[in-house]
Amino acid sequence: MTDLVRVTKLGKSFTLHNQGGVCLPVLGGVSFNIASGECLVLHGPSGAGKSTLLRLLYGNYKCSEGRIEIFHQTRWVDIATADPREVLEVRRHTLSYVSQFLRVIPRVSALDIVKEPLVVGGMANNLAATRAADMLARLNIPERLWSLAPATFSGGEQQRVNIARSFISITPVMLLDEPTASLDAENREVVISLIEEARKAGSALIGIFHDELVRERAATRRIDIQSFTIAEAA
Ligand SMILES: Nc1ncnc2c1ncn2[C@@H]1O[C@H](COP(=O)(O)OP(=O)(O)OP(=O)(O)O)[C@@H](O)[C@H]1O
Ligand SMILES: [Mg+2]
Numbered sequence: 001m002t003d004l005v006r007v008t009k010l011g012k013s014f015t016l017h018n019q020g021g022v023c024l025p026v027l028g029g030v031s032f033n034i035a036s037g038e039c040l041v042l043h044g045p046s047g048a049g050k051s052t053l054l055r056l057l058y059g060n061y062k063c064s065e066g067r068i069e070i071f072h073q074t075r076w077v078d079i080a081t082a083d084p085r086e087v088l089e090v091r092r093h094t095l096s097y098v099s100q101f102l103r104v105i106p107r108v109s110a111l112d113i114v115k116e117p118l119v120v121g122g123m124a125n126n127l128a129a130t131r132a133a134d135m136l137a138r139l140n141i142p143e144r145l146w147s148l149a150p151a152t153f154s155g156g157e158q159q160r161v162n163i164a165r166s167f168i169s170i171t172p173v174m175l176l177d178e179p180t181a182s183l184d185a186e187n188r189e190v191v192i193s194l195i196e197e198a199r200k201a202g203s204a205l206i207g208i209f210h211d212e213l214v215r216e217r218a219a220t221r222r223i224d225i226q227s228f229t230i231a232e233a234a
Contacts, residue, residue, distance in 0.1 A: 001035035003071070004173050004204040005057070010066030010080075012052055013230075025230040026052050030066065032223060036172070039195055039205040041215050044225035050208045053225065054175045056080075057206070058097045059087040070095055070173055096171040100181040102162035104151045110136060110161050111146045117169040135164040139190055156182045167194040174198060176207035180214050192217045 010030035016022045026049045034040050042050045055061045056079075057068055063080040070077050072094045077086060091097075105113065115132035119125060136146055139160040145153065150161050159182055166179070176195075180188045188211065195205060195218050209215045215222070 001037055003033045003035050005034040005071070005206070006067070006069040006076070007032050007057070008067040008069070010053075010056065010068060011064045012049070012056055012061065013064045027056075027225075027228050028230050030228040034173075034204040034206055036202045036204055037199050038220045039199055039207060039218050041219035041222045042206065042208050042225050043215060043222060044229065048225045048229045050225050051177055053228075054097065054177050054206065054208065057175055058091075058095065060097075094171055095173045095175070096166060097175045098163065098166040098177065098179045100159055100162075100178045102150060102158040102165075104149070104158070106151065107149050109147045110141065110150050110153075113150065113161060114164045114168055117165060121169055131168060132164070135168050136161070139164050140187060156184070156187070159183060160187060163191055163194070167198065170198045170201060170203050172203055174203055174205045176205060176209075178208050178210055181210050188214055 008031050011025075011028040013023050013025040016024060030053065032040070042053065044050055052061065056063055057070075059079045059082070066080060068079040070079055070090055072090045077090050079087060079090070082090070102113075111129065111132050114135055115128045118128035118131060123131075133146065137143070141157060141160055141164070145157065150158050153161065159179070163179055166174075180191050183191065192214060195207070198205060199220070207218060209218060
């Protein structure tokens, strides 16, 4: 299998400037690769640094040390040292981040939110709308909601619109931070299938899942983040 992600000796400490410059070490010596077709699941207790690791991989947090290489089109890009323009370029084609929260845009309908990545990718409007409708139906969003803006939707409905938007155009590398947190069993199954389809299409996924059942079903490999957590002095 071809590697799409290479993490080498990654470390992260936070400096709390508004609290006397206290330095909070979180992760150290993080090294792993993820290949095309894999779903690597991170597990470990709350506060161990799981979300921090995904944010580092997405380029939202700066690394304190180490390398995060993502295979982008024809070359490796080190997210830890890439300039912001390059990070955006990698995100546009290669790297996506799926959180449990939908970024709600006022007055934009659920259908348009889900359709947008396809339209931006050059798909004809009608075809994109049909695909978006299929995806919303698959995630059990009632048709009467499709033309409404999701601001007033329930937590689980917003989360499903977010998943629909994220999986309608899969990227080679996908970071998932508890995308199933407020879903019922039926919709969790849909997400498990979407992950499997992305893997079969060749994506490399890394995910955090609250639910042990989802972890078991989605994972092709697991990492215990605690092995990289810098423990606080007792
Ligand atoms: N922006 C930040 N500034 C300072 N400290 C942070 C920041 N983000 C995270 N931390 C700290 O890093 C540690 C790890 O947090 P993180 O959110 O990665 O944990 P987690 O494993 O995702 O936990 P959970 O399972 O509760 O989501 C925590 O102690 C947290 O306080
Ligand atoms: Mg977290």
